[in-house]
Amino acid sequence: MPFSHHSHSGQFCAHAKDSLESCILQAISKNLRIFCLTEHMPRSDPRDFYPEEVEMGITPQDLTDGFAEFYTTAVALRDKYKEEITILVGFEVDYIRPSMLAEIKQLRETYAFDMFIGSVHHVDEIAIDFSEELFNRAISAVEAVDSGADIAEAYNMGTKIERFPEIQVTELKGEERLFEVYFDTQYIMLTALKPPVIGHFDLIRLKCNDYKVNFRTMKSVWEKIVRNVKFISEYGGMVEINSAATRKGWEYPYPGPDILQLMKEEGIRFVLSDDSHGIAQVAFGYEKSLAYLEKQGIEEVWYYEWIGWERGIEDGILRPEDRYLPKISPQCIEAKRAIVKDLRGIVPA
Ligand SMILES: [Zn+2]
C-alpha cells in the first residue's frame, strides 16, 4: 500500500524516533509513492505539553522554533527526493480549547501547507489516547464540567477547564458521556477547519473498556457520529484508514467497522496512513489495513498527487526531466483513486 498521509519523526516530535530524512528514506525503501509529513502543531500552553516535552523542560518558544525548522527541513527534503517520492508538507491539528482556532489560523498564515490532518486528542483539555489513567481523568473532567460545580476535577493544572461553548450537557455519565463530548469536539473542529484529511476518527476508543464497542448501540453517540460523517461527506473531506491502531493492539485500523460502514454508505473517500512515529512504523500494518478494507467491501482508496504528475503504483516513477516541483499549496495537489486489490503485496512487510 504505497501511500501514507500522516507521519511524524523524532527530529521534530519528542515522542517519536529517527530523523525526518531517515523516515523518508524508509518510505522510499518500502515502495511508498506518497508520504505526507504532518508534524504535530506547536502548542503554546504548557498545560498541553506531552509528557516527554515536560520532562525535557521544553518551552512554548522551543516548540514554535522546532516547527519552523520542521517546515524548512520538510520543504528541502521534498525537493531532494522528488524523483523518488511525492512528499507533501502539512501538520496535525490539536483541538484542545476554543483558542486553538486562532493558533491554527496563525500557523496556516505563517506557512504554506499542501494539506493537514484534522485530529482531536483531548476532551475537555485532557488527553484521551495516552493512558487509561488519563482516559479516566478525562471522564471525571467531563462529569465535573457538566455538573458546573467548582471542584478539583474541573481544573487542569490549576486552571479551570475551558469547554467549547457549543457542547451541550446531557444526562449521560461515564464512558458514554466521554464519547459524546469527543464527537462534539470533533464536530466543532470539522466545522471550523474542514480538514482535507480527518485523523484517526475514532481515537476515543483506544483506551476505553472495549475498543470493539458498537457505537450503533449508543443512540446519542451514534447520532453525533452520523452528523459528523454527513458533514465530512458534504464538504468532501477524506478519512484516513490509520494503521496505528494495529500496532496498539487492535485487529483493524481506525475507524472500526460500525463507523467504516456508515462512511461507506455516505460516500466518504478514504486515504491510507501509517501515522508513523519513526522508521519502524513506516508502512506498518498495511497488509492488515488492506485486508480489512476488502473484508468491509471497500474497493477503492484515494491519494494525493501533484496536479499533472503521475507515479506508478507499483514501481515506475515518472518524472519529466524538465519539470519543477509545484508551489506548496492545496491548489497544487489533487486526489486520485486507486483500487484496493491492486495495492496488495506492494509494500514489503
Ligand atoms: Zn504523535
Ligand SMILES: [Zn+2]
Ligand atoms: Zn494524532
